[in-house]
Amino acid sequence: EADIYQTPRYLVIGTGKKITLECSQTMGHDKMYWYQQDPGMELHLIHYSYGVNSTEKGDLSSESTVSRIRTEHFPLTLESARPSHTSQYLCASSEPGQESTGELFFGEGSRLTVL
C-alpha cells in the first residue's frame, strides 16, 4: 500500500474562500504531482515537482498554486475558490528513475465542492 496521504478527503466551502489541500508522502520520492479529475473524465496534470524548490505547471491551466519546501510535502492552494474549482484533486508521487517508467502512487484524493 502506498504511503501517500491527502487531507482533507472532503471539503465544502463557499465562494471566495482560500483553501489548501495537503499531500504528504513517506517514500522519499522526489517527483510529485497534482491531478484534477472530473466524473467520467480523464485525469489532467495541473502541477508537478521534481524536488525541493522545484514546481511547474502541468497541461491543464489551473488557478491553483503549489509549493515544495520539503521533499515529503506538496500542498496545493486556491487563493479564492469558485464553483468552477469543484472537482476531485489527486496527489501522486513516483519512484526514482525514468519519468516515464517509474511506478506512480496516488493518494486517496480530495473532493472539493465550492458553493
Added chain:
Amino acid sequence: KNQVEQSPQSLIILEGKNCTLQCNYTVSPFSNLRWYKQDTGRGPVSLTIMTFSENTKSNGRYTATLDADTKQSSLHITASQLSDSASYICVVSDRGSTLGRLYFGRGTQLTVWP
C-alpha cells in the same frame, strides 16, 4: 494528437463471469502502458505496467495484453468478484521528452452484480 481511447465506457457483469476491457492509443513514441483500478472516491491503484517488449502480464485474476504494432491493449478479468466493481483506467506514456508524459483514458466503469 496523442490519445487514449477505452471501451466500453461502462460494463455490467454477473459475479463469477469473465470480462475484457479494451484500450486503443495513438501515443508515439511509445514507452509503456499501465492499467489502474480506481474504486469510487479513492485514488487509482496500479495493476500492471507493460513496456514495448512485453505482450502479456498478469496480476492475480487480472491479465493485461499489449500489441504495440496495432497499438491496442486489453485487460482481462477472470472469475469476477463484487470487489472488482471500479473504474479501470488505461494510461500510456511516451518517451519523447524528459517529462515522459502520461496520457490517461477516461476509464471503463465496471459493475459486478451478485
